[in-house]
Structures are given as structure tokens and as C-alpha cells.
Amino acid sequence: MEISLLVSRSAPKRHFQDFKVPLQKGMSVLDALIYAKENLDHSIAIRYSCRMAICGSCGMKVNGRPMLACYTQISELNSDKIKVEPLDNCAIIRDLVTDFAEFFSHHKSISPYLIRKNTEEQGNPQKEFLQKPEEVEKYLQYSYCIKCGLCYSACPTVAADKEFPGPQALVQAYRYIADNRDEGIKKRIDAIDTAHGIARCHFAGTCSSVCPKGIDPAQGIQFLRRYTLSLKR
Amino acid sequence: MNRNWLRAWLWPRKGNLGRWAYTMQRVSGVGVSFYFLAHIIETGNVVGGLSMWSIPAYDVAKNSWNNTVDFLRNPLFDFGLVVIGFLLTFHTSNGLRLFFSEFGYGIGKPARPDYPYRPRSQNMLQDLIIWLSAILAAGAAVYALNILFG
């Protein structure tokens, strides 16, 4: 049994190249791409690493929807034509490899680390910071982000607005604000409460429907909105 | 750059229901805005139109208004009103859903994610309200058809 793998190539200009890959039981899209690269055309450019949905490297559009290649079984796609393209909203370096510089700079802009007023405490801790299970529940879901960029690629606002931070940066801002160990709420709210910041999210929810880790950025961003509307401190 | 806003905004083929609601909210909003512009200009004719900035005579105003109503008594404009009724009802109902969701109601609570990782904010309530908005909009269109076309 063979499947037809249509890979988006970028040289000399964007076109699709068809590879016939023999289907084995349990084969993922990444397995099919590695087969094509090893046996059919060595020049396919592709990023991958852990092959178990924890590193976030292999994000790409499979049959039009952003997915992790290692995490998507060919059998769950219910088709013998698999079309693979690079992620939207990121510049294409080559074939399926995209440039994540902008994505990472948006993430850095919300200070993705715990901020404490007492700076000496982190270098010289005296005791543990106790946190109750209820306090952990408030931010735990959002801390599983693997920075794969699927939500960034699925968001319709990111597709139009270059200054919008994207669902990943916004939900990570909420992850730190909801964490009761953090004291840097003002700095993060100032970073996102701009004309092109959180106000440009319109709850389309596509980010949540493509996230492979179940983080639900759409939900986190709506909770974050209350801080900008001065309904919560 | 690999950004295609037109395709992302207007043709979200692999999107969830909330993405289609986003597109429809924008399209209906723009449509109703243009109607608003036309409506203010049109109702301005009840006192005699764009050139009248002092108290008009009763008959001048009455003639100007009756001319406007006769001009608009046209199946094309009536059908336009039906479409506007559809778009306005959808925009209002979906807008109410967004009002509550964006203040944090109806989108579930954060909890530990477990396989198959379904997002709690894209839940049945949200889908239900979007479909309800579409049904109410269709109902409004039928009601308008009834009134305007007998």
C-alpha cells in the first residue's frame, strides 16, 4: 500500500513534489518524510528532533492544517494524498523549514521568567516557596507550551498584523501573571496592553484547536484580558 | 513573507466553528456599517435633505420624505433590508457571545490537560451559541421577508 506524499519545495520557485511512500503500520508523517529524504530525494529540508511531541521542531501544515509531523499518524488523516507545506505566518527558509526569529522575539517581549522584587532571593534562597495545589492549577495548563508555533501559524490576526504578539506570547504572559510566585505583573501588562496587543485578539479560537499539548491559548488570553480592562489587579 | 491575510480572514477552510464566526462577524459588521451610512443620509430627507440647515416648511419636508419613500419602494432595496436584517441579527447574537466570553464567562476553567487534549474554551456552549446566532439570523430574515414582501 502506497501513499502519495506531496512535499512543498521552495527551489527554484514554490512547487509540490510527489513522492510515493510505502505505508507501514503506525507510520507518522515524519516517518514518511524521513523515508522520502533517505531514499527518494536527499535535498528535502526539514526540521525534526525528538519525534515525540516534546521539542516542538517539526511543526508544518498537513493537508491544510497546522500539526506536528511526528505526532500525526498517516492513518488518522483518512486520505492517501498527504500534502505537506511549511507553517503560515513565518518566513520560509527552505522547503519545510521556517524562520522563527519573529516568533521568539514576541515571546521574549513578555519577559518569560519569574520576576521577584527581591533580586537577591533567587541567587541566595533560604527556603522553598510553598504553593498550594489550587494555586498550581491556575497556571499549570499553560506551562506545558513547547513553543512549536502551530498556534502562531493558525491565528488569523497574526496573518494580517505584524505587530501582534501572537497567541503563544499572550498565553505565556498569563502563565506568569497567574503564578502567585511572580511579582512582575505591571511589566507584562505594559508590554501587551498596546494598540496591537491583546486588544487585537477576537477569540476565533483556532489557536486552541490546533495546539498539540492542550494548552488552550484562547482561554488564557480571555482571562488575561480582565487585567487590561482594569477589572482585576 | 508567508502571510496571506486574505485567505486567513475570508476562507478558513480547516478552521473550527469559532473561526467561521470570526469571519462572519467581520463581514456582517462591515455590511451593516455601510447600511448605517446610507440610512443616516436617507432619513435626513425627512427634513428636506443635505442642503436644509434651518427649520423647514411642513410641505417641503413632507414632499421630500414621500419622494424618498417612493424611491425606496423597490424590491431590490427591500431585499437589501432582508440581508441587513440577517447580518445585524447574527452580529448582535455572536457579539453577545463574544462579550461574555471575552470577560471570561463560558470558556471553562484551567485544569491539567489530559489526552486527547480537547480545548476547554472551544466547548459545546460556544458552538451552540454560534449555531443559535445563525438560526436567529435566518429567522429575522424570514420575518423581514414576511413584512416587506407580504
Add this chain to the structure above:
Amino acid sequence: MLLHYLSGIGILVSGAVHLALVFFFGSYQENISFDNSVFSVIAVYRNFAFALTLELLLIFVAFHAFNGLRVILIELYQGKKWEMSVNWILTAIAAFLVIYGTRTVLLARLI
């Protein structure tokens, strides 16, 4: 922004009154006539409460619609010059519509 949400709720309330006056009371043909019935155009303008509702509806819709259009336009393209011109032009059109509509209400009450 908060104002977009609040003006939306304002439109819901005052718009419901406006639509009820035109479509639910009396017959549609009489309600769009000049002065024939108690819900006709001039009669509604002469009633202070209804005229106030219409005026508030005008202000809320002008804000909500033009803010919405402004959001769509600044998401399409970013840059200081573009954003400034979008703000000025949309504010000007919205202000003109509010002034023109208020003129209609005031003059209609004085006919």
C-alpha cells in the same frame, strides 16, 4: 476596548426600541409614513423619550461601527502614517454622521 463592548450593549437596548417602534407596533406602511399615525416618523421624533433613544442609538452606532472599521484597517497594515490617517478620516466621517443625524432629529422636532 471597553468602550466597544459598552457601546455594543447600548446599541442592543436602544436598537431594540427603534426596531420595535418601526416593525412591531402598528403596520409597517403606516410607521414609515410622514405623519399619519402615532408611530409615524414625525410623531416619533416629536416624542422626547423616543427622540432621545434615537439620538443615543446614533452616537453608539457611530462609535461602534467606526471603531470596528478602524480595527480592521489597522490590522491590515501597520505604520504611523497609515494609522494616523485612518484615525482622522474615520473620526471625521463619524463626526459628520453624528452632526447630520442630530440636525435631522432637532429640525424634525421643530417642524
